[in-house]
Amino acid sequence: MIDKAIQEQINYYKARANEYDEWFYRIGRYDYGVEINQRWFAEVEIIRNALREQDKCQSILELACGTGIWTQELIEIGEQITCIDASEEMIQINQQKLNGNDKNINIEYQQLDVFSWQPQAQYDLIFFAFWLSHVPPIMVNEFLQKVRRSVKPQGKLFIIDSLFSQTSHAKNHHSRNERDINQKRKLNNGQTFEVFKIYYQQDSLKDKLIQAGFQNIDVKTTDNYFIYSSVEG
Numbered sequence: 660m661i662d663k664a665i666q667e668q669i670n671y672y673k674a675r676a677n678e679y680d681e682w683f684y685r686i687g688r689y690d691y692g693v694e695i696n697q698r699w700f701a702e703v704e705i706i707r708n709a710l711r712e713q714d715k716c717q718s719i720l721e722l723a724c725g726t727g728i729w730t731q732e733l734i735e736i737g738e739q740i741t742c743i744d745a746s747e748e749m750i751q752i753n754q755q756k757l758n759g760n761d762k763n764i765n766i767e768y769q770q771l772d773v774f775s776w777q778p779q780a781q782y783d784l785i786f787f788a789f790w791l792s793h794v795p796p797i798m799v800n801e802f803l804q805k806v807r808r809s810v811k812p813q814g815k816l817f818i819i820d821s822l823f824s825q826t827s828h829a830k831n832h833h834s835r836n837e838r839d840i841n842q843k844r845k846l847n848n849g850q851t852f853e854v855f856k857i858y859y860q861q862d863s864l865k866d867k868l869i870q871a872g873f874q875n876i877d878v879k880t881t882d883n884y885f886i887y888s889s890v891e892g
């Protein structure tokens with residue numbers, strides 16, 4: 660049952676890969692007009708600046724890397740980046756964006772399901788954006804513990820995710836209940852899928868990170884759209 664739901668989520672992102680960036684750059688169904696879009700981009704800038712404040716390091720692991728929106732930032736921080744995603748379509752777009760990056764950073768891509776991922780190494784920084792909210796609640800503790808074991812001593816985890824908001828999702832997605840962990844998503848062609856979406860608050864995210872054994876947990880939010888956290892392993 661859970662395996663089927665995880666596979667549907669992977670299938671959704673495979674099918675959405677080519678239109679994924681429309682969400683982040685507020686294009687088409689995600690365009691809420693100048694004022695609201697500006698608010699979105701101003702809040703993106705806040706989390707981008709928080710990420711840029713991270714210490715430069717040798718190795719970074721990005722889970723659920725997607726099309727590379729954040730990989731583009733991570734090359735400013737780390738010398739070696741490992742990117743994992745279950746969708747080859749996402750990885751291809753990420754590779755196209757990052758290919759020949761002028762930093763000449765070494766990026767290794769691994770196409771695999773995070774839930775069957777067996778970490779082979781430890782990293783100075785583990786990063787994931789808009790991923791934790793898709794981890795089914797019954798799997799989140801195990802997932803975060805696996806992540807913690809993969810952070811080097813003195814290493815860090817940086818998370819970005821969504822706050823509940825009526826203007827972050829596509830206009831033709833129905834108004835949702837913040838507590839409903841299953842969401843129906845539509846592609847531009849009308850095809851529908853169901854995904855998990857869990858909206859963490861500062862306290863609930865902090866609790867999960869403490870349970871997984873992380874320390875010095877700093878969870879912040881922007882005014883409307885994002886929750887982000889930098890923690891020690």
Ligand SMILES: C[S@@+](CC[C@H](N)C(=O)[O-])C[C@H]1O[C@@H](n2cnc3c(N)ncnc32)[C@H](O)[C@@H]1O
Pocket residue numbers: 665668669672673722723724725726727728729743744745746749771772773774787788789790
């Ligand atoms: C909301 S997107 C986030 C992409 C990227 N982190 C970003 O912020 O732009 C979720 C990503 O998770 C990937 N994904 C979904 N299920 C996965 C799984 N079980 N294992 C690995 N990646 C998965 C999707 O292919 C997609 O790239």
